[in-house]
Amino acid sequence: MTIFINGAYNLTEHGEATSGGGAWIQENSNRNLSIRINDTLASKDSGELTTILESSYQITSGTQITFIIQSPTILKNLTINLASQESRGWINTQDKTLYKAIVAELRLRGSPTLLRTYNPRETKQKNLAKILAQEGLQKQQNPENHPQPIPELDISGICLAGATQALLYKGIQEQRKTAPRRKTLCLLDRSRYAAKQLSGKTMTDAELWKSIRQRSHLPKGIRNFLWKNLHDAFKIGEYWRNIPTLEHQGYCNLRPNCLGEETMEHILLECQVSSATNLWKIAKTLWLKKDPKWPEIIYGIILACNTADFQARGKTQPGKNRLFAIIISETAYLIWKIRCERVFQGDKPLEAIHSKKALENRWLQCINTCLKLDQLQANHSKYGKKAMKESLVMDTWSGILMDEENLPKNWIWQSSVLVGIDPH
Ligand SMILES: [Zn+2]
Numbered sequence: 001m002t003i004f005i006n007g008a009y010n011l012t013e014h015g016e017a018t019s020g021g022g023a024w025i026q027e028n029s030n031r032n033l034s035i036r037i038n039d040t041l042a043s044k045d046s047g048e049l050t051t052i053l054e055s056s057y058q059i060t061s062g063t064q065i066t067f068i069i070q071s072p073t074i075l076k077n078l079t080i081n082l083a084s085q086e087s088r089g090w091i092n093t094q095d096k097t098l099y100k101a102i103v104a105e106l107r108l109r110g111s112p113t114l115l116r117t118y119n120p121r122e123t124k125q126k127n128l129a130k131i132l133a134q135e136g137l138q139k140q141q142n143p144e145n146h147p148q149p150i151p152e153l154d155i156s157g158i159c160l161a162g163a164t165q166a167l168l169y170k171g172i173q174e175q176r177k178t179a180p181r182r183k184t185l186c187l188l189d190r191s192r193y194a195a196k197q198l199s200g201k202t203m204t205d206a207e208l209w210k211s212i213r214q215r216s217h218l219p220k221g222i223r224n225f226l227w228k229n230l231h232d233a234f235k236i237g238e239y240w241r242n243i244p245t246l247e248h249q250g251y252c253n254l255r256p257n258c259l260g261e262e263t264m265e266h267i268l269l270e271c272q273v274s275s276a277t278n279l280w281k282i283a284k285t286l287w288l289k290k291d292p293k294w295p296e297i298i299y300g301i302i303l304a305c306n307t308a309d310f311q312a313r314g315k316t317q318p319g320k321n322r323l324f325a326i327i328i329s330e331t332a333y334l335i336w337k338i339r340c341e342r343v344f345q346g347d348k349p350l351e352a353i354h355s356k357k358a359l360e361n362r363w364l365q366c367i368n369t370c371l372k373l374d375q376l377q378a379n380h381s382k383y384g385k386k387a388m389k390e391s392l393v394m395d396t397w398s399g400i401l402m403d404e405e406n407l408p409k410n411w412i413w414q415s416s417v418l419v420g421i422d423p424h
Contacts, residue, residue, distance in 0.1 A: 001025070002066045003055050004122070006129035007047030008137045011202045015192050017042040020139070021051030022132025024125055031058055034132040036139035041098065045071050047133055049098040053147055056105050056113075066114040068122060070129075075117055078102065087159035091171050101147040180205075183232040187303065191230065194300030198324075199309035211306040216388065217322050218306060219373075222329045225336065229264060230303055237263040253343050265299045267339050268332050275359045276335045282360055283331040286367070286421045289400045290323060302332045319395020326396070330366045367419050371397055375412055 008020040019042040023033040037050050048071055059065055069075060077085055077099055086103075090096035106113045118126045158171055180188075188205050195203045195211070203211075212218070212226040228234060238261070240250035252258040252266060258273040260266045268276060284294050291310060295301055305328035310320040338359065374396065377388040390412055401407060402420030411417050 001059060001063055002068065003059075004118075004125040004129040005048050005051050005055070005067055005069045006126060006133045007045065007049075007051070007070060008130065008133035009042070009044045009047060010137060011204060013193065013196060013202050014189060015202075015205060017204065018137055018141075019043060019047040019050075020133045020136030021047035021049075021054075022129040022134070022136060023051045023055045024129040024132055031055070032132060034136040034139070036136045036141050039141050041095070043094050045074055046095050046098060047136070048074055049095055049102060050147060051133075053098065053102050053105060056102070056109065061109050062111050064111045064113070065109075066116070068116060068118055068125070070118060070126065072117060075115060078115055087162050088167060089156065089158040089171060091158065091167060091174060098147060181232070184230060187230050187232060190300035191303040192300075194298065195304040195307040197295060198301065198304060199307050201307075201309070203304075203307060208304065208307070211304065214306055217325045218329055219370075222333050225333050226303060226305075226329065232264075234264060236267070237261045253339075264336075268302060268335050269297060269299065274335070275338060275354070275356065278356060279331055279335055279359065279363050282363060282421065283327050286400055286419065287324070287327055289420070291320060297328070302328055305329050305332075317395070319392060319398070322392070322396045323400070326370050327367070330370060331363065334363055334366055364419065364421065371417065371419060375415075375417070378412055 002025070004024045006022050006024075008022070010018045012018075016039070018039060019037040021033070021035045021037065023031075025031050033051055033054055035047070035051055035054060037046050041050070048069055052067055052069070052074075055067075056065065077093070082103070085093060085099070090099060093099065158167065188208055191208050192203055192205075195201070195208060209230070212223055212230065215223075218226070237250050240246050240248075243249075250261055252260045252262045252271055252273075254271065254273040258271055260270065267274070269280075271277075280297055287294055306321075306325040308321045308324045310317045310324070338354065342354070374388060374393045377383060378390050378393045380387045390410075393412055394410075397417075397419070398404070400419055400421070401411070402418045404411075404420060407414065407417065
């Protein structure tokens, strides 16, 4: 018997995911299925996985089934990668409960089960299964429906003989997973809203976390800074509110000129007395040389700065996206560092190093350092395969360099290249 499977997945702007699955056997068959997956299991592949499982339940054991599926990931995990996945205990695999339940069920069937992806002649069946999956999405979810592997056939744990230390560590981390804090969820939502503005796509929490971990775009200090921001992990503002005798530390340290509570938003964007507004102005001036659109900088845009997707003629522009992430994150991080210097210097005067001109020069120096590092990292003879692509470095910085028209075409090996902006 041949069963055509397809899935549907939807992510709302609040990050709520829903999944559905469809199984088409033949016209008007009472064994065609249209399923809404329990929302706690919703993912891109869970619709197809659950439908494979439910279809298998209703076909008599002993009947050979051929499943035609859409997702190449599912095909690999259930065929060529099955042995290695089982010896790894399915660690770090999304939908692992569903995979384990399917493997247990198919082993119980007592007849061979074939699995392959659609071929071009099966577009009609694929679409019919897709329609059933879309219908499934519209149904009410059944919170009771939580497929679990049959206990006797559930191979659990890792095969120790082949386990590496890194794999065991991942296993421990997976066991320790705790529910995210309410504040983190709220910040993820703000970040998601901004990411939609910057990329046109609604992103999952996992995609947002991944965006701030990308090594090629953001240096370690900045990745940490953004990570802590998303976790609301800085001891500022509200943190001091309930600590007797230290409540005053929760207010902007530029009082009496500024009376605001010192939230991260206040430090980075709202404080009118600090240098923040001025630094964002120069950041904008530099960016406008690259692109005429400069979004209103809100806190979410800083958190989601690495999700931008600027397009030209329908094509994404990796260099421009990267420059946007660099400018936004470097500016925010510098404003934070300046604030910390002020707090930790206490009463010592900082006028000389915190004068408007000195801070503008420092900002410029930060951006120029990023440019220099990019040039150095593009050195293939030194870094081999790990070297950054020359074309990416050129795409990132072209258009904003000083005296660019007089630079050689391949300016990457010139040591004196600087970003072309003079704030004075
Ligand atoms: Zn302030």
